[in-house]
Amino acid sequence: MKRREFLQKSAIVIVGTAVVKAAPAVGANGQWSGLRKLSPAQAQTLLVMARQIYPHPKLDDACYVSTIEELDAQAAVSPQTARLIIDGVAQLQNSTGGKFDRLSPEQQTAALEAIQSTAFFQKVRSTEVVSLYNNHQVWKQFDYRGASYPFGGYLHHGFNDLKWLPNPPDSASPRG
Amino acid sequence: MAQYDHSDDSVIVIVGSGAGGGTLANSLCRHGLKVVLLEAGSRYSPATFRNDEWFAFNQLAWLDKRTASGSWRVARDFPNLPAWICKTVGGTTVHWAGASLRLEDYEFKTKTHYSGVGGANLLDWPLTLQELQPYYSMAEDRMGVTRTNDIPGLPGNNNFKVMYNGATRVGYQTVHTGRMAINPQPRSGRAGCMQLGFCFQGCKSGAKWSTLYTEIPQAEATGRLDLRPQSMALQVRHDRNGKATGVLYVEQSGQQIFQKARIVCLAGNSIETPRLLLNSASSMFPHGLANSSGQVGRNYMRHTTGSVYAIFKQPVHMYRGTVMAGIILDEARLDPGRGFVGGFEMETISLGLPFMASFLNPGAWGRDYTRQLEQYSNMAGMWIVGEDMPQESNRVTLNHAVKDQWGLPVANVHYDDHPNDIAMRNYAYKRGAAVYEAAGAVKTIEVPPYPSTHNLGTCRMSAKPGDGVCNKWGQTHDVRNLFISDGSQFTTSGGENPTLTIVTLALRQADRIASECAKRNL
Ligand SMILES: Cc1cc2nc3c(=O)[nH]c(=O)nc-3n(C[C@H](O)[C@H](O)[C@H](O)COP(=O)(O)OP(=O)(O)OC[C@H]3O[C@@H](n4cnc5c(N)ncnc54)[C@H](O)[C@@H]3O)c2cc1C
Ligand code: SF4
Numbered sequence: 001m002k003r004r005e006f007l008q009k010s011a012i013v014i015v016g017t018a019v020v021k022a023a024p025a026v027g028a029n030g031q032w033s034g035l036r037k038l039s040p041a042q043a044q045t046l047l048v049m050a051r052q053i054y055p056h057p058k059l060d061d062a063c064y065v066s067t068i069e070e071l072d073a074q075a076a077v078s079p080q081t082a083r084l085i086i087d088g089v090a091q092l093q094n095s096t097g098g099k100f101d102r103l104s105p106e107q108q109t110a111a112l113e114a115i116q117s118t119a120f121f122q123k124v125r126s127t128e129v130v131s132l133y134n135n136h137q138v139w140k141q142f143d144y145r146g147a148s149y150p151f152g153g154y155l156h157h158g159f160n161d162l163k164w165l166p167n168p169p170d171s172a173s174p175r176g
Numbered sequence: 177m178a179q180y181d182h183s184d185d186s187v188i189v190i191v192g193s194g195a196g197g198g199t200l201a202n203s204l205c206r207h208g209l210k211v212v213l214l215e216a217g218s219r220y221s222p223a224t225f226r227n228d229e230w231f232a233f234n235q236l237a238w239l240d241k242r243t244a245s246g247s248w249r250v251a252r253d254f255p256n257l258p259a260w261i262c263k264t265v266g267g268t269t270v271h272w273a274g275a276s277l278r279l280e281d282y283e284f285k286t287k288t289h290y291s292g293v294g295g296a297n298l299l300d301w302p303l304t305l306q307e308l309q310p311y312y313s314m315a316e317d318r319m320g321v322t323r324t325n326d327i328p329g330l331p332g333n334n335n336f337k338v339m340y341n342g343a344t345r346v347g348y349q350t351v352h353t354g355r356m357a358i359n360p361q362p363r364s365g366r367a368g369c370m371q372l373g374f375c376f377q378g379c380k381s382g383a384k385w386s387t388l389y390t391e392i393p394q395a396e397a398t399g400r401l402d403l404r405p406q407s408m409a410l411q412v413r414h415d416r417n418g419k420a421t422g423v424l425y426v427e428q429s430g431q432q433i434f435q436k437a438r439i440v441c442l443a444g445n446s447i448e449t450p451r452l453l454l455n456s457a458s459s460m461f462p463h464g465l466a467n468s469s470g471q472v473g474r475n476y477m478r479h480t481t482g483s484v485y486a487i488f489k490q491p492v493h494m495y496r497g498t499v500m501a502g503i504i505l506d507e508a509r510l511d512p513g514r515g516f517v518g519g520f521e522m523e524t525i526s527l528g529l530p531f532m533a534s535f536l537n538p539g540a541w542g543r544d545y546t547r548q549l550e551q552y553s554n555m556a557g558m559w560i561v562g563e564d565m566p567q568e569s570n571r572v573t574l575n576h577a578v579k580d581q582w583g584l585p586v587a588n589v590h591y592d593d594h595p596n597d598i599a600m601r602n603y604a605y606k607r608g609a610a611v612y613e614a615a616g617a618v619k620t621i622e623v624p625p626y627p628s629t630h631n632l633g634t635c636r637m638s639a640k641p642g643d644g645v646c647n648k649w650g651q652t653h654d655v656r657n658l659f660i661s662d663g664s665q666f667t668t669s670g671g672e673n674p675t676l677t678i679v680t681l682a683l684r685q686a687d688r689i690a691s692e693c694a695k696r697n698l
Contacts, residue, residue, distance in 0.1 A: 052542075053541045053542070054533075054541060054545075054546050054549075055542070055546055056546055056550065109543075116541075125539075125541055129541075130230060130530070130534070132533070133529050133530045133532075133534075133549075134530045138529070139529055142529050142549070142550070142552045143491070143553035144528060144529040144552060146227065146228070146528070147226070147227035147228060147374075148227055148370075148371075148374070148496075149227050149370075149372055149374075149380045149381075153369075153370030153371045153372040153373070153381070154333070154370075154373060154497050155369070155370050155371040155497075157496070158493065158496060159331075159333040159334065159371040159373075159496040159497035160331060160332065160334060160337065161334065161493075162334040162337050162338070162491070162493075164490045165338065165341045166341065167337065168332055168336070168337060168340040168341075171352070172329075172351060172502075173331055173336060173337075173340065173353050173502070174329050174330070174353070174360070175331055
């Protein structure tokens, strides 16, 4: 069912972000606001988890919050999803003596490896792989520009600007 | 636009508006015939496409339920998405990249040439390359294929520069920016390529050929096409003499309609076409319509594929410009000395960051994986496409345990790689990595096949009725006025991207249908 959720999810991301007004946010002090279903403690554990699943030291927490936002929005409308997430967080905390958020990154990864085949883990991972890498802030960090039609495409914006290899001859690649 | 009565039994009903169906509709209308074109998806346009991978996927892809089984990794990673194809007016020609290659002569005669390959249900096509050549030429002209009809090649992007340098350094000779149904300059009412880099998301400039804004509007301009979007064919019906009488379909509202027909042509792509035949079983055709051979749904082929991505020390920005920006053709030949029969091509490919994260290694997570993704702007990529072996057990069947939104059993797609496919893929991975290493790659990554973009062979052509579903015109052996008009007809897959051949067969089929109608044989 993994893929199905994945697809349904991605549909929601696109439609959803435009509609949800009071999006959850986490302040510099670790205070959560705008959550619809999850508790701040649950959201915080999910955030730590999300950072370990697709860790990028250069990205700040705000990039990962969209995943929590998405999980929270789904939990708010589906009791089944809410149970999956809430129970999953509780079990993860139980397995680490309630200290998951404060473990070292290596220990957190080990705790996640132990649950990686569960529906809970797959739910978080498959949600995150879409929402994290669909985030425009993240695109900037990765030097990916996204939509090119608004600026007329790459024809005059570097589609063939690579300089560290010689240019192919015209017969292989006409200059246009 | 025409509007025909549901009881008008002089119309030709075509199911599916993609490469096969859209082309066939236009040709039949130009022959003066009346056509009802049923399309399950909605109608969009370049103005409503978006340069956004997930948005476009949700807008255009076929997301109705399917299931997958077999030992291919797709069944594990994407159990409900065996194929990545479209459900929209224009079909998968909205998503496609535009690579347009003719099949080779030997690929029409695999039973003759590939002796000794065990476990493959090989068969020679009931037609030859020579018979198809004039139609290939017509198709290339209509689609505006580069390097044909005096159309120059496209300018290569950065991704191609890397491929070209690596390929020539390892000794490959035939490496260029391909034969693409993409206009370098405006031609035939279509604009020139802006190097947008979103070929898979619907071409916003309309430079890439798609039936959506070529064949279909041309057919509408004849005044003979009745296009019905959001109309899902459920069943083909027949009379006591075993002649098709029309198609039962359902509109978005749930309203079911029976459209009478003189001739029925199926072009729903190689998963839905056999599903429709199997769902049309009756007391006269208990195993499915036109299935006396038992071959409907069998011999499903998807091409031997895989991708190689490579990381370089310096930026590439592969996502800028045409997705399939160039090709290596040297390996597209018959040479069993490599350890397998059949040939393959290497074509550049790029994915945006959102798809890259999902497809570079489906399911992977953790720091090793994210380190690779952080090299995104320094990556180049290529896609492998080669001939795969037809096997009877690779098969589209009805999954009676799972129903779609209309209550019909969904298609299950079963696929196991043939040892020849595995040998070819492993060889191609090595060659691809060698190309990139020669260009200075610091790391190469072998990427498993994506959900199938090429789907072929499930209602194959055969000279003898016992060996396949249709004859060399796509006409089913069992039902005279029922035709197969898409990639399901392929007897074997060939090693080339299939769409040019699908279009070629549709043009040829249209001429045949028109002449048979004129002779009152149909
Ligand atoms: C990302 C991508 C890139 C590709 N790149 C290339 C390339 O470079 N070169 C190449 O040769 N090929 C390429 N292809 C493959 C190419 O798109 C297909 O081979 C081609 O479009 C298949 O044509 P078709 O007529 O068989 O089916 P399609 O074009 O898929 O059309 C089938 C249509 O039938 C409709 N349909 C199905 N069932 C029903 C029903 N029961 N009732 C009503 N309507 C129905 C579907 O909604 C669909 O619109 C690519 C495909 C993808 C996904
Ligand atoms: S690169 Fe060219 S063909 Fe591809 S989407 Fe852009 S304009 Fe269209």
